[in-house]
Each structure stands twice: as C-alpha cells, then as structure tokens.
Amino acid sequence: MLPGILGKKIGMTHIFTDAGKMVPVTVIEAGPVVVTQIKTRDSDGYDAVQVGYEETKAKKLSFPVTGHLKKAGAAPLRYLREFRGATDGVQLGQSFRVDIFDEGEAVRVVGTSKGRGFAGAMKRHGFHGQHDSHGYMTHRRPLSSGATGPQRVFKGKRGPGHMGSERVTQKGLKVVQVDADRNLILVSGSVPGPNGSLVAVLKEGAK
Numbered sequence: 001m002l003p004g005i006l007g008k009k010i011g012m013t014h015i016f017t018d019a020g021k022m023v024p025v026t027v028i029e030a031g032p033v034v035v036t037q038i039k040t041r042d043s044d045g046y047d048a049v050q051v052g053y054e055e056t057k058a059k060k061l062s063f064p065v066t067g068h069l070k071k072a073g074a075a076p077l078r079y080l081r082e083f084r085g086a087t088d089g090v091q092l093g094q095s096f097r098v099d100i101f102d103e104g105e106a107v108r109v110v111g112t113s114k115g116r117g118f119a120g121a122m123k124r125h126g127f128h129g130q131h132d133s134h135g136y137m138t139h140r141r142p143l144s145s146g147a148t149g150p151q152r153v154f155k156g157k158r159g160p161g162h163m164g165s166e167r168v169t170q171k172g173l174k175v176v177q178v179d180a181d182r183n184l185i186l187v188s189g190s191v192p193g194p195n196g197s198l199v200a201v202l203k204e205g206a207k
Helices: 063-071 121-125
Strands: 004-016 022-030 033-039 048-055 077-084 106-112 117-119 161-163 167-179 184-188 198-203
Touching: 004 048, 004 077, 004 184, 022 167, 022 198, 033 063, 033 077, 077 198, 121 161
Parallel strands: none
Antiparallel strands: 004 022, 004 198, 022 184, 033 048, 048 077, 106 167, 106 198, 117 161, 167 184
C-alpha cells in the first residue's frame, strides 16, 4: 500500500462531532495519484515509489519527463514525488485515491510555508525589541551580532533575512473525514502553505 498521497490545500473550516465538539480541520483535495516509477534497493540503492499528480498538457513538460511518463503508461502529470519505504503490492501505472486513509488515522503533512520575503528579527525570530520611547533609536534592531573576539559572525546567528518559503512538516495530525467520491480528506488542525499549494499527506512512520 502507498505510504502517502499528493494533493492541494483547499482551506480551513470546522466540523462538529457527534458529541457536539467543534474540530478545526483543513480540507485537502488529494489524488488520484499514479505510480510512475518503482525504485528498489538492488537497482537504485533504496526502496521508493514515485507517483505523479495532476494532469497537464504534454507541451508543458520536457521530453525526458514525457518519455518517463509514457514508459509508465501514465498521462502527462505536473508533479512527481517520491515516497520512501517498502514497495510490496505496488505496481507501475497503478492509481491510488484518498481511500488509502482511514478516519482517525495519524498522519503528517509536508508542504511549503508561505513566503514572507525579507523580514526583521522581531517578526522572523520573535525578538522582544528595545524601548520604543525616551530617546531610544533602536526599537526593532537586533543590535549585537556576537562577540568581537572571533572577528566574525558565527553560522546560525539569528537576525534579519529571508523568511518562509521552506519545507515544513506538520506532525501529530489525524484524519477526521474522508470523502472518496470528491477526492477530499479532512485533517485536524492546520497544515503549512497557502491555499492551493501542493502538500503531501503521509501515514505515520512513512518517509
């Protein structure tokens, strides 16, 4: 069985349980995905399944990618991703939908966080800042960049810089509801990325 599936984040909403408890959920339109390549330890050095998601026009793909998909018997697909793990029971060209997940199952979601551009230290790292009155001129500046003895700034020093637009994994989520007819999966809580961004929903323990 495939350890995960690709999809697009639709947005957040909430549902009510039978006990009347409100649960915030993120709606993800996931699958169907097609197996485009099966990697084994003998041929590639590791076990993995490559899947493709979202059909597109062939002219938007390069010739190598088009030939790769044609070899797998798949239509032109926009996204290709790998899921590492055992490949037992998975066949080339096989299609998987959201029904590989069960309600109540623990999952984690991998996506790309929202890009914030260049941000200061207070927004980027949560610095408290300096006094904002009585003659202070360093309200939001990080001030010292470290000791003067080494004559350099150590790697990893927190400061202003590019914020967001990086791979983020949200753990500790649960599948609240699965709608196989509409390819929808409702996951508890929030997931990284803006609405419409590509996300991967992985079973707990999958890579």
